[in-house]
Amino acid sequence: MPPPSKDRNEILLAARGLKKHFAVKGGLLQRAIATVHAVDGVDLVIRRGETVALVGESGCGKTTLGRLLLRLIEPTEGDVLFNVPEDVFERMRANGPAATQDDGQTKELIRQYSITRRRRRSMKALRRFMQPVFQDPFTSLDPRMLVKDIVAEPLLVSGLATRPEAYEQGARLLEEVGLRPEHLYRFPHEFSGGQRQRIAIARALAPEPEFLLLDEPTSALDVSVQAQILNLLKDIQRKQNLTYLLITHNLSVVRHMADRVAVMYLGRILERKRTAELFSNPLHPYTKALLSAVPVPDPKRRRERIILPGDVPSPIAPPAGCRFHTRCNAVLPHCGWSPRDIAATAAHMFDPSRNPDASELPPLEEVTIRGDEVLLLRYREPATESNRLGVEALVKARAERPEGIAFRAIQYVRLDGGRILLEFLPAKEPELLEIVPHHFVACYLYPGVTSATN
Numbered sequence: 001m002p003p004p005s006k007d008r009n010e011i012l013l014a015a016r017g018l019k020k021h022f023a024v025k026g027g028l029l030q031r032a033i034a035t036v037h038a039v040d041g042v043d044l045v046i047r048r049g050e051t052v053a054l055v056g057e058s059g060c061g062k063t064t065l066g067r068l069l070l071r072l073i074e075p076t077e078g079d080v081l082f083n084v085p086e087d088v089f090e091r092m093r094a095n096g097p098a099a100t101q102d103d104g105q106t107k108e109l110i111r112q113y114s115i116t117r118r119r120r121r122s123m124k125a126l127r128r129f130m131q132p133v134f135q136d137p138f139t140s141l142d143p144r145m146l147v148k149d150i151v152a153e154p155l156l157v158s159g160l161a162t163r164p165e166a167y168e169q170g171a172r173l174l175e176e177v178g179l180r181p182e183h184l185y186r187f188p189h190e191f192s193g194g195q196r197q198r199i200a201i202a203r204a205l206a207p208e209p210e211f212l213l214l215d216e217p218t219s220a221l222d223v224s225v226q227a228q229i230l231n232l233l234k235d236i237q238r239k240q241n242l243t244y245l246l247i248t249h250n251l252s253v254v255r256h257m258a259d260r261v262a263v264m265y266l267g268r269i270l271e272r273k274r275t276a277e278l279f280s281n282p283l284h285p286y287t288k289a290l291l292s293a294v295p296v297p298d299p300k301r302r303r304e305r306i307i308l309p310g311d312v313p314s315p316i317a318p319p320a321g322c323r324f325h326t327r328c329n330a331v332l333p334h335c336g337w338s339p340r341d342i343a344a345t346a347a348h349m350f351d352p353s354r355n356p357d358a359s360e361l362p363p364l365e366e367v368t369i370r371g372d373e374v375l376l377l378r379y380r381e382p383a384t385e386s387n388r389l390g391v392e393a394l395v396k397a398r399a400e401r402p403e404g405i406a407f408r409a410i411q412y413v414r415l416d417g418g419r420i421l422l423e424f425l426p427a428k429e430p431e432l433l434e435i436v437p438h439h440f441v442a443c444y445l446y447p448g449v450t451s452a453t454n
Helices: 062-069 086-099 104-113 120-127 147-157 163-176 181-185 193-205 223-240 251-257 275-280 285-292 339-349 385-399 405-409
Strands: 011-026 031-047 051-055 077-084 130-133 211-215 243-247 260-265 268-274 364-370 374-379 410-416 419-424 433-436 439-441
Touching: 011 062, 011 086, 011 243, 031 062, 031 243, 031 268, 051 062, 051 251, 062 211, 062 243, 077 086, 077 104, 086 104, 120 130, 130 193, 147 163, 147 181, 147 193, 163 181, 163 193, 193 223, 223 251, 243 251, 251 275, 260 275, 260 285, 268 275, 268 285, 339 364, 339 374, 339 405, 339 419, 385 405, 385 410, 385 419, 405 410
Parallel strands: 051 243, 051 260, 130 211, 211 243
Antiparallel strands: 011 031, 011 077, 260 268, 268 439, 364 374, 374 419, 410 419, 433 439
């Protein structure tokens, strides 16, 4: 890998097909019984000198993605590329993830710039260029260490300075973040939350990094202190040409700090765009719902609030197809409806003992889900063609109702060995594509978006 200090290439950090799955263990032997899809195929580019904001609901994988980019945790799949020339990255992107299996040249380029393929021992030289500022300043600082040792530690671990030199630089850094040199001889508990976060920023700046991961750096602070910390970060970025990845829930902070925004939902990025243009013209239904929740500082103006139904699905069993389709107000039949979306309704709808409209059907014994595309109805008596036509009529009647969008995804009703088989449209996830120049969206509402598996 080229030395970052000498070759300051355009793309500082990039994620390529990045995934992180966590095993859920249970039982007496603590075996894996399920998998949490925390990050599930993310592509993200962070260019030198810019601030990219990563936004989304709690639990969507933002912090996990940030930790993957710093290689604080190991990815399940994919690569994190560091300090990549623009032309080299475009060659990798043109070939696509699938091409890396056969294209030896692309594989060699990825191996050259990937930090996830390096041995952990060789990562030590790169750590100084990528530093985190964590969310909670009350837990991210060691309560048993003096501030002088906290700020000096990155310099000593990286071998960048002797201890007297590290203490001298620590005093200079404290002044740079708005504290005084005498604060070096105090413990973290002697400071307020805003002062602690300034110390955390000074610690991150100590090894002269090129990239800072800001994981909700102001969420634990008062509003007045938040503004001070954000202005400090912008001032430091301007002076030192730093690159930021800002993880936050606060869209007002995003508008103030970020050059570009990536919107994340359930382990996937749904939309990516420059900040001002995203706020003025969001395209994805999820982004529109997020922005509708931002307060308008004008009592005479009223913004139409988009209320999303239900909760975020579990990352243990994410929805098939588009991850957002179960809560979307503009959902289409081919967005990824599956048998599990209607299984409970089917148990009532196709049972003559519960639904008078199904009186011509025999008693329903069992509803079975087979994969993501097939729902099986088993009746007490073997189903006939007449029963199949009855089920098909019920499906069509339900599909015509406003809330029957999931039933419009049923493409066939067939007989299958005495059972009735309901087959759904294949569930395919939309690909993140450039809809208009520099505006990437993963949504079937826009022409040109295809499935990620095509």
